[in-house]
Amino acid sequence: MLEITDLHAGYGQMKVLHGISLTIGAGEIVALLGSNGAGKSTLNNNISGIYRPNSGKIKFEGTDITGLRSEAVVDLGIVQVPEGRRVFPNMSIRENLELGSFRRGRARRRENLDRVVEIFPRLQERFDQLAGTLSGGEQQMLAIGRALMSEPRVLILDEPSLGLSPLLVEEMFTLIDHLNKDGLSIFLVEQNVMQSLEIAHRAYVMENGEIVLSGVAEDLLKDPNLKKAYLGL
Amino acid sequence: MELLGFSLPSYGWSTIFGSTISGVFLGSIYALVAVGLTLIYGVLHIINFAHGALLMLAMYAVYFLWNILGIDPYLAMLIVVPGGFAFGYGLQRFIIGKASHGKDEITLLVTLGVAIVIENMALFFFSATERSVRVPYDLDGIDLGVTYAVYPELAALVGSFLITLALWAFMTRTDTGKAIRAVSKERQGAQLVGINVDHIFAVTFGIGVACVAAAASLLVPTYAVHPQIGSLFVLIAFTVVVLGGMGSFVGALVGGFLIGVTEQLGRLYLGESLGVITISVIFIFVLLFRPTGLFGVKAG
Numbered sequence: 001m002l003e004i005t006d007l008h009a010g011y012g013q014m015k016v017l018h019g020i021s022l023t024i025g026a027g028e029i030v031a032l033l034g035s036n037g038a039g040k041s042t043l044n045n046n047i048s049g050i051y052r053p054n055s056g057k058i059k060f061e062g063t064d065i066t067g068l069r070s071e072a073v074v075d076l077g078i079v080q081v082p083e084g085r086r087v088f089p090n091m092s093i094r095e096n097l098e099l100g101s102f103r104r105g106r107a108r109r110r111e112n113l114d115r116v117v118e119i120f121p122r123l124q125e126r127f128d129q130l131a132g133t134l135s136g137g138e139q140q141m142l143a144i145g146r147a148l149m150s151e152p153r154v155l156i157l158d159e160p161s162l163g164l165s166p167l168l169v170e171e172m173f174t175l176i177d178h179l180n181k182d183g184l185s186i187f188l189v190e191q192n193v194m195q196s197l198e199i200a201h202r203a204y205v206m207e208n209g210e211i212v213l214s215g216v217a218e219d220l221l222k223d224p225n226l227k228k229a230y231l232g233l
Numbered sequence: 234m235e236l237l238g239f240s241l242p243s244y245g246w247s248t249i250f251g252s253t254i255s256g257v258f259l260g261s262i263y264a265l266v267a268v269g270l271t272l273i274y275g276v277l278h279i280i281n282f283a284h285g286a287l288l289m290l291a292m293y294a295v296y297f298l299w300n301i302l303g304i305d306p307y308l309a310m311l312i313v314v315p316g317g318f319a320f321g322y323g324l325q326r327f328i329i330g331k332a333s334h335g336k337d338e339i340t341l342l343v344t345l346g347v348a349i350v351i352e353n354m355a356l357f358f359f360s361a362t363e364r365s366v367r368v369p370y371d372l373d374g375i376d377l378g379v380t381y382a383v384y385p386e387l388a389a390l391v392g393s394f395l396i397t398l399a400l401w402a403f404m405t406r407t408d409t410g411k412a413i414r415a416v417s418k419e420r421q422g423a424q425l426v427g428i429n430v431d432h433i434f435a436v437t438f439g440i441g442v443a444c445v446a447a448a449a450s451l452l453v454p455t456y457a458v459h460p461q462i463g464s465l466f467v468l469i470a471f472t473v474v475v476l477g478g479m480g481s482f483v484g485a486l487v488g489g490f491l492i493g494v495t496e497q498l499g500r501l502y503l504g505e506s507l508g509v510i511t512i513s514v515i516f517i518f519v520l521l522f523r524p525t526g527l528f529g530v531k532a533g
Contacts, residue, residue: 050424074427086422088415099415102408103427146426 001026001185002047002078002154007056009046016042018209019056024154029176029186031196031217034206040189041083043206044158048080049073060154074103077153081160083189085143089132093123096131096142100149109149116145119175137168144175155179156187161195173199197221242502251380252501253494258386260493261393262448266466267473267485268397269444275480276417276437278337282344283324284470285463286351287442291317291449292458293359299366299453306366307388310450314443321442326435355460365457385454392451396444397486404482413437417480469496472516478529487527491515 002024010016016039024030034040046053049070058066060076068076088096097116101109117124120141126134131142140160147155157176161169169192177199180186190196197203197217205213205226213225220226266288273281294313298304304312329347333340374383404410415423416433424430448466456462473492477484492512499511519527 048425050421069429070424071427071429074425080425082421082425086419086425088419088422090418091411091414095411095414099408099411099423099426099428102412106408150426 001028001061002187003057003059004043004047005057005059007043007046007053007058009042009051009053009056011042011051015054016209017046017053020206020209020211022204022211022214024185024187025201026185027180027183028202029180029188029200031200031203032187032189032206033191033193033196033203035191038206039209040206041158042209044080044082044156044187044189047073047078047156071103074150077104077151078156079104079147079150079152079154080156081140081143081147081158083158083162085136085139087131087134087139087142087146089130091131092128093131093134093142094127096146097123097149100146102150104150104152108151112149112151116148119148120145136163137165140164140168140172148179152184154185154187156189158189159191160188161190161192169195193226194221244501247379248501249498252497254377254380254382255386256494256497257490258382258389258493259497260490261390262451262489263466263469263473263493264486264489265393265396265444265448265451266470267477267489268400268482269441269448270467270470271474271477271480271482271485272400272444273438273441274474276413277325277340277434279340279344280471281438281441282341283347283351284441284445285465285467286348286355287317287321287463288445288449288466289355289458289460289463290351291442291446292453292456292462293355294446295449295453296364296366296458300364306368306450306453307392310392310447313446313450317446318439318443320439322435322439324442325438326431329438330431330434352460352463359460361459361461363457363459366453368454371454385451388454389451392447393489396447397482400440400444401482409433409436469512472512474526476516476519476526478526481526481528481530484526484528 004023005021007017007020008015020043022030032040032043045051047058049068049072052067056066057064060078065073065076088099097113098109101112105112122138123141123145131139134142144160160172160176164172173195176186176188188196188200197220200217202215203217203220204211213220213223215223266284270281270284273279291313294316295306295309298309298312299306324347329340329343332343368385370384372383374381375387404414412423412428412433413436416428416430420430469492473485473488476492477488495511495515496509500508502508503511
């Protein structure tokens with residue numbers, strides 16, 4: 001579904017990604033694991049059209065989408081839940097969700113709103129509260145809910161478990177698994193190795209802007225190289 | 234009456250009330266100019282130094298529409314407001330935005346440059362001569378008992394209120410309005426839901442200029458037009474914006490009225506030239522106790 005080939009990217013003179021290649025198939029959860037500064041968010045923001053890569057290709061269902069503007073990427077149904085949530089703090093939960101369907105899914109906004117609050121009942125309790133006043137966990141739910149409003153075809157989750165309590169982390173991974181079982185393709189970018197591998201089909205391990213390890217999630221769980229690569233031992 | 238050892242003239246209540254009312258009328262125009270300024274500041278995080286020049290340009294447009302085509306200044310709003318929006322949109326999208334490469338400090342200087350260019354072109358093409366419009370009904374009005382309010386004053390008050398109300402409805406009810414608010418606080422989050430930030434910046438700038446154009450229509454029947462007229466109003470609008478709280482709509486409105494009334498009462502008690510210092514006095518006082526302005530929130 002999404003296919004990235006030999007992607008080089010960075011910020012001005014600073015090179016961050018040195019030839020990343022990976023694929024995300026329809027209906028898959030693909031995990032991208034790596035420590036802080038490995039270049040995971042840079043990759044996401046190049047897919048989402050926030051930045052333009054220096055070279056390489058990003059294809060969606062066979063069509064070249066490299067360097068497309070972020071609106072066009074959202075139009076295709078590639079939607080990112082960014083690291084740090086980036087909800088609109090000055091707006092209510094309802095308005096945040098409504099803006100999720102700014103481009104895609106506008107016609108079914110009402111139905112989708114009902115569906116999202118069914119998944120996250122806690123959001124409905126605070127529908128008219130400003131997003132900036134929510135706890136980290138609630139903001140994460142809101143950010144995912146906002147993404148779901150646009151009827152995504154591929155959902156990119158950038159560190160959804162970051163800063164959540166262990167109980168909420170568990171809840172988050174169960175939710176991701178459910179969304180996937182409903183047919184959504186998910187690109188899960190995480191530092192939480194064990195829990196990510198438990199729900200993912202396949203995984204890539206990234207280090208200093210390069211893929212150092214990849215394979216089926218179950219195999220990677222047993223792979224002695226994983227610990228070595230991930231912990232840098 | 235005495236204040237700090239100075240003796241002030243004493244007036245009857247009707248005089249004081251009359252001054253207050255005319256301050257409210259004047260304040261509504263300040264509010265309208267300030268609303269545009271505060272909107273642009275809140276979203277683009279820049280102070281638009283070209284605001285005054287654009288007000289002046291819009292006043293000339295209203296003047297020439299009346300002088301050449303015989304269009305009533307208030308009716309001209311139907312032309313200058315959309316025209317102002319289009320002009321502002323283009324200015325931000327193709328000149329200010331392009332020239333500043335996303336750096337706020339450059340944007341600031343570009344707007345200053347735009348102001349200088351517009352003001353000097355106005356001086357060159359229109360000369361420094363004051364031009365004024367006299368509508369046939371400029372001295373008609375309504376007797377409020379204590380004072381007499383002429384139609385241009387009433388139009389300014391009602392017009393400013395309706396425009397601010399419409400703007401508020403736009404910002405809270407429409408997707409574009411919500412997108413503007415989203416961009417003001419969370420640019421990357423906005424991009425990720427598919428909002429074109431450059432477009433929203435330009436729309437915001439366009440609305441700011443449309444506010445100024447509306448203010449121009451309301452001003453022309455009472456104020457003569459000349460190339461420097463913009464700076465007069467914008468200096469006060471800056472004060473209003475800071476006083477009300479940077480980026481706050483309500484702040485701009487309340488601040489506008491507060492400054493308008495203060496100025497008129499100051500003129501009444503201290504005379505035409507000294508009276509204007511009351512603006513600065515109340516400005517400093519408010520900032521002493523509320524550094525973020527009346528309705529401002531801490532930046533960040």
